[in-house]
Amino acid sequence: MTDMRVDALDVHSPVDGQLIGWLPTATDEDVAGSVLTAREAQPGWAATPAAERGTALKAAARAIREHAAELADVLHAETGRPATSALDGVLAGVSTLEQYAELGPVHRGRSLQGSPDAADFMVPGPRGVVVALTPWNDPVAVSCGLVGAALVTGNAVVHKPSERCPHTGVLLAQLMVDHFPPGVLQSLTGDASVGAALAASPHVDVVAHVGGTATGRSIAAxxxxxxxxxxxxxxxxxxxxxxxxxxxxxxxxxxxxxxFTNAGQLCTSVERIFVHQAVAEEFLAALCEQARRWNADPQPLVDLRMREHVHAHVAEAVADGAHPLVGGEVPDREGAYYPATVLDRCTPDMRVMREETFGPVAPVRVVASFEDGLAEACVDEHGLAATVLTGSMANAQHAWRALPVGTVKVNAVFGGAPGGAAQPRRLSGTGFGYGPELLDELTTVKVVHLGQAQIHPSSQASRAAS
Structure with missing residues (x-):
């Protein structure tokens, strides 16, 4: 018997294109009902002692840890992310929940210095209903960050995972939801239209989104x-x-x-390279050798649509004069594979240098000086992260101050101490999305002035008599 499905998400393997499964798409009624349910449940959750909220988050983290291998398998099947890396992402999500479970109960306001006959203080409180729209490239870690920080500060959450990994999102929600009161955490599956409906709801207080720039702009509107x-x-x-x-x-x-890590599908992947002409020849030769090594054990892109996007950037660059040293062609095989690609002779006007390609592509531009490379790197509509490789402390200092991005990494393309929280710039977004500061983003502060009332004489007399 054939399943009768009117609105459904079909999920196909990026490895061979086979159907993995399907899930129903939330209707407008589902969206409205979930938001109102969250609105009704939120005050009771906000009134729960902060320590108890932290304990609930710890219990959810334990449940995910116990099922980490199962969750990683689903993530691998839906996105093609290598099994070991997928498990690392799940465990990173567990650690994030555990951190927020500790940080939430000690999130504090402050007292103010006012007149001696009054008390003045600032008190943080939950914003209300938070919609979390999360991506497919690191879905568990990102979801645990946004959802965990929102829950531990007393908000109710409606979570919609990416339509490219809905089974991962559903399983994550199933592992978490029973540790919270009914309605406090809900999960909906669906495509971009479901996310848009959630973002447009007049009963939502925060929309937290990690994903594409175009979607982010529509959410902001x-x-x-x-x-x-x-x-x-x-x-x-x-x-x-x-x-x-x-x-x-x-x-x-x-x-x-x-x-090339995760097939270039990370928000902070290297998207454009500026190399000093003094080392350009050796650098390009070594980068080509690296690309060939990565191509010996390729990882697929998340789907064929993403591959079309990546190849369009590469093909346009080649047509405009870029030279493909390695890769640059769609392979003749099943699945959404695309080779690690090195492009030489790139120019700033090429789309592969102006926009986020989000694939395993290394576009290279040779520059006459470090200053020239820095000046070109600073010209961009985005502002997420940058990497600087230099032995000069002066150049490092100048670069990290000049680059208009939220994160600058010097002499290491990935890495950093835990707890770091950066604010992206321009098209890359707004607000702290990680670290202890995320608790500030998901709370709102109320200023209280507590003065002394003038007591009515009759009340004073009755008090004295009692």
């Missing part, structure tokens, strides 16, 4: 109409600068890790 807070991390066009004094082979290894 919707929030401007409803008055909801928009918390956005919308990808970037991250540059990498290679100075004349660094080992070009080491620099090529760093560039390859930044451009």
């Amino acid at each position: 919707a929030c401007a109409r409803t008055g909801a807070k928009a918390l956005l991390e919308n990808g970037g066009n991250d540059p990498l600068l290679v100075d004349a004094d660094v080992d070009p082979v080491w620099a090529a290894e760093q560039a390859a890790i930044g451009a």
Whole structure:
């Protein structure tokens, strides 16, 4: 018997294109009902002692840890992310929940210095109903961050995972939901129209979105109409600068890790490379060798639609004069595979240098000086992250101050201490999306002035008599 499905998400394997499964798409009634349910449940959850909210989050983290391998398998099947990396992403999500479970109960306001006969203080409280729209490239870790921080601060959450990994989102919700009161955490599946309906709801207080720039801009417009807070991390066009004094082979290894990890499908992937002409020849040769190594064990892109997007950027660049040193062609095989690609002779006007390609592509531009590369790297509509490879402390200092991005990494393409929280710029979004500061984003502060009342004489007399 054939399933009768009017509105459904079909999920296909990026490895061979086979149907993995399907899930129903939420209707307008589902969206409205979930938001109103969250609105009704939120005050009771906000009144729950902060320590109890933290305990509930710890219990949810334990449940995910116990089922981490199962969740990683689903993530691998839906997105093609290698099994080991998928498990790392799940465990990163567990750690994030555990951190917020500890940080939430100690999130505090402050007292103010007013007149001696009064008390003045600032008290943080939950914003209300939070919609969390999360991506497919690191779905568990990102979801645990946004959902965990929202829940531990007393908000109710309606979560919609990406339509590219809905089974991952559903399983994550199933592992978490029983540890919270009914209605406090809900999950809906659906395509972009479901996310748009959630963002447009007049009963939502925060829309937190990690994903594409175009979607982020539409969410910002919707929030401007409803008055909801928009918390956005919308990808970037991250540059990498290679100075004349660094080992070009080491620099090529760093560039390859930044451009090819997870098939280039990370928000902070290296998207454009500026290399000093003094080391350009050796750097390009070493980068090509790195690309060939990555191509020996390829990872698929998330789907064929993403591959078409990536190849369109590459094909346009080649047509405009870029030289493909490695890769650059759609492979003749099943699945959504695309080779690690190195493009030489790139120019700033090429789309592969102006926009987020989000694939395993390393576009290279040779520059006459570090200053020239830095100046070009600073010209961009995005503002997420950047990497600088240099042995000069002066150049490093100048670069991290000049680059108009939220995160600058010097001499390591990935890495950093835990707890860091950056604010993206321009098209890359707005607000702190990670770290302890995310608790500030998901709460609102109320100022209280507590003065002394003038007591009516009759009340004073009755008090004295009692």
